Amino acid sequence: MIRVLDENRSADFYRQAFGLETADRLDFETFTLVYLRNAESAFELELTINKGRTEPYALGDGYGHLAVSVDDLDAEHARISGLGYATGKIVEFERDGNLLARFFFVTDPDGYKIEVVQRHGRFE
């Protein structure tokens, strides 16, 4: 679960970037819970929107990021960048001449980092 300021802005981002659709939505007096899923995975992202909150959330230095894997990293990098979202460059993470991972980071509207990893090796 992550706390976000603007439900629609975040729902747009997670749908456009990762195909996550709203599977459930529970609206309460002071907050709303939104559950995002896609067909690829049992993973679910829960968004909490606290009504009236305008101050950005403090993300701290403990939690790092969520990660998703994709079949075609270059295509996803171009597509997500083309949507206008803040992506870093593609990084190749090698050790002893072996490619361990290819990935990039994209930042969601509240500043949370998402790692997008090429399916390869241990990330199949």
Next chain:
Amino acid sequence: MIRVLDENRSADFYRQAFGLETADRLDFETFTLVYLRNAESAFELELTINKGRTEPYALGDGYGHLAVSVDDLDAEHARISGLGYATGKIVEFERDGNLLARFFFVTDPDGYKIEVVQRHGRFE
């Protein structure tokens, strides 16, 4: 990915509480990456241990928690509490007389919250 201070302490917690075993471990000069998995799920938790770090991480107020689902919430609550980990009480989350969820929270050694949810309804 979450950053933790003590690899063994965290590995013990996630193994004992959730059956997550070390699937991979990459040791670098200044940090270690540990990947924890179990057979039930494709979910993977990545731990980063920054060598020499002793100051607790700031968890902020943006990231909320990870969540896992279990078949027998009462048994898991008793078992995890019995291991000496900090658990909250079991909460029943109802709306309009319908049980939406039964859950409790447990706190990991660095203070990260994990929600343990009874498999029921939308949490099957």
